Amino acid sequence: MKTNTGIALLGAGRMAQVHAAAIVAAGGRVAVVYDPATAMADALAARTGARVAATAEQAIADAEAEAVVIATSSDTHVELVIAAVQAGKPVLCEKPLASSLADSRRCIATIGEAAARKVFLGFNRRFDRGHASLRTAVHGGDIGRLEQLTITSRDPLPPPLEYVPRSGGLFRDMMIHDFDMARAVLRQEFVSVTAHGSSIIDPEIGRLGDIDTASVTLLGADGAIVTILNSRRCAFGFDQRIEAFGSAGMVMSDNPRQCGLQRYSAAHPGTPAPILAFFMERYGDSYAAEIRLFLQCARDGQDMPVNAYDGLMAAYLAEAATLSLKQGKTIHLSGPDQEFHHG
Structure with missing residues (x-):
């Protein structure tokens, strides 16, 4: 080729x-x-x-x-x-x-x-320089045993309301990136999913059957805990951060800034430049x-x-999170070809 x-x-x-x-x-x-x-x-x-x-x-x-x-x-x-x-x-x-x-x-x-x-x-997002560096550090043992992973993903504005009914829902449309990132960092599958969500940014999103604010906890087979935070609105830009905490330290992939400017004044004592506006600027x-x-x-x-198998696994986690939110229960996982069990 x-x-x-x-x-x-x-x-x-x-x-x-x-x-x-x-x-x-x-x-x-x-x-x-x-x-x-x-x-x-x-x-x-x-x-x-x-x-x-x-x-x-x-x-x-x-x-x-x-x-x-x-x-x-x-x-x-x-x-x-x-x-x-x-x-x-x-x-x-x-x-x-x-x-x-x-x-x-x-x-x-x-x-x-x-x-x-x-x-x-x-x-x-696997190929974002900061996220890829964090993954390399975790896999290389830089922080010892990974114990906690926190993934934050917040869009600057909600999508158009006409998009919401055909989006598949926040877990399938937005958080699916974060499910994949969690699997890529941990390099293991998860044993349970617990989801919480609400529609507090725009009640119309809730009336259309979706949520705009969510958190999901994933439990790894080795006891590592992943927390994913999503919001359809962020007043200060496109908030995309990952924090990996382990037995020997911590690594973070932070929000890049529009430039390296840092402002010093009475009103802005050491204020850095704003973060990037949305996904094309960041990714x-x-x-x-x-x-x-x-x-x-x-x-x-x-x-x-x-690959497509990773797509299947992300869809599996999104489906489990959707079911957890609907039932208000932790969903126990046994593989993408198996039925879900709740506890």
């Missing part, structure tokens, strides 16, 4: 535009675009020099498309992943793998576990790193380091 790899980009919305920029930054090119919203597809194709396909199948089959990136709505991911795999093309699928645990299971069952490990799942570089790694693994025929 050459450096200037041609990619079929499925989707032309916000996340597809993020991936289009990352493809170019990683040295690839968008060869063909498909989106049922033809005006959006035309606009993205014009910006990238790509052609517009009439159908997703046409885009996948395009002769110049050596790989496929899926950035469509969550409810379309499974069928498109299956189509790309069956076409014999490397595929990167934006999170989540599917809009439900049942569909995630169906995807893995259809393509097979070996193929599933060659589907790159877009948990791009733009990690999207490009994700694409580069995807193309390298595809070229070498390797399993993807974060």
